Amino acid sequence: xxxxxxxxxxMVVSAGGTREPLDPVRYLGNRSSGKQGYALAxxxxxxxxxxxxxxxxxxxxxxxxxxxLVRIRTAEDLAAEMRKRAVDADxxxxxxxxxxxxxxxxxxxxxxxxGTDPDPIELTTNPDILRELVTARSAGELSSETVLVGFxxxxxxxxxxxxxxxxxxxxxxxxxxxxxxxxxxxxxFGTDDNTGWILTADGHExxxxxxxxxxxxxxxxDAVTPLLPTSSG
Ligand code: PMT
Numbered sequence: 564x565x566x567x568x569x570x571x572x573x574m575v576v577s578a579g580g581t582r583e584p585l586d587p588v589r590y591l592g593n594r595s596s597g598k599q600g601y602a603l604a605x606x607x608x609x610x611x612x613x614x615x616x617x618x619x620x621x622x623x624x625x626x627x628x629x630x631x632l633v634r635i636r637t638a639e640d641l642a643a644e645m646r647k648r649a650v651d652a653d654x655x656x657x658x659x660x661x662x663x664x665x666x667x668x669x670x671x672x673x674x675x676x677x678g679t680d681p682d683p684i685e686l687t688t689n690p691d692i693l694r695e696l697v698t699a700r701s702a703g704e705l706s707s708e709t710v711l712v713g714f715x716x717x718x719x720x721x722x723x724x725x726x727x728x729x730x731x732x733x734x735x736x737x738x739x740x741x742x743x744x745x746x747x748x749x750x751x752f753g754t755d756d757n758t759g760w761i762l763t764a765d766g767h768e769x770x771x772x773x774x775x776x777x778x779x780x781x782x783x784x785d786a787v788t789p790l791l792p793t794s795s796g
Contacts, residue, residue: 570611577659597621600658
């Protein structure tokens, strides 16, 4: 049996990678499998939350039971869904790996090889969705009680780089809780296990020992629960 401590809580979770199209057959993407976001959505629903899962490109994952599943492709699609759905949410968790940049041009036909020198791909910046949600909350477009959770995928060695980058990112993004994952060397992206830290805006830092993404989801939700207003928590 699962605790039903998230009963009545509306949660939106993003998962997987975005794909930024270049032409009908090519895209810029990343190695996110969606496993961590799906595990969060499943665990939250088991604890009674009303969950919407907004998923980009993911591995062959079973949709979690009792979760509304919305599929998106690009960072701009994801931004539009999150802006819309965050308005009614008590908790928003950005576990998706969002492309920071997208190609400026989409070619309607397959880009052909001409000569030996490739044409450069010109990129432009995608919206920073998490940052936008924080700004929208400050502007009163979201409830001041909405809990905003980010993830950070950081390369670096165990203690130094990863945690320092995470602290810096928490401050820069302005969310309430940041889950910092160590990535690279085959870690986090696509795996069944995850490890890292939970950092909160009020200064708590909790190490997450290596464990399944399901266990990680439980620990993350345990850290989110105390941030909810008591009426809905
Ligand atoms: O999907 P899996 O294979 O299970 O792997 C899980 C994971 C490693 C992808 C996941 O746990 C994770 O760390 N996701 C975030 C990875 C990431 O892209 O981090 P980032 O440092 O680029 O972004 C930081 C935060 O800002 C994230 O919450 C991200 O969703 C958000 N973001 C990033 C860019 C952007 N344009 N808009 C955003 O909202």
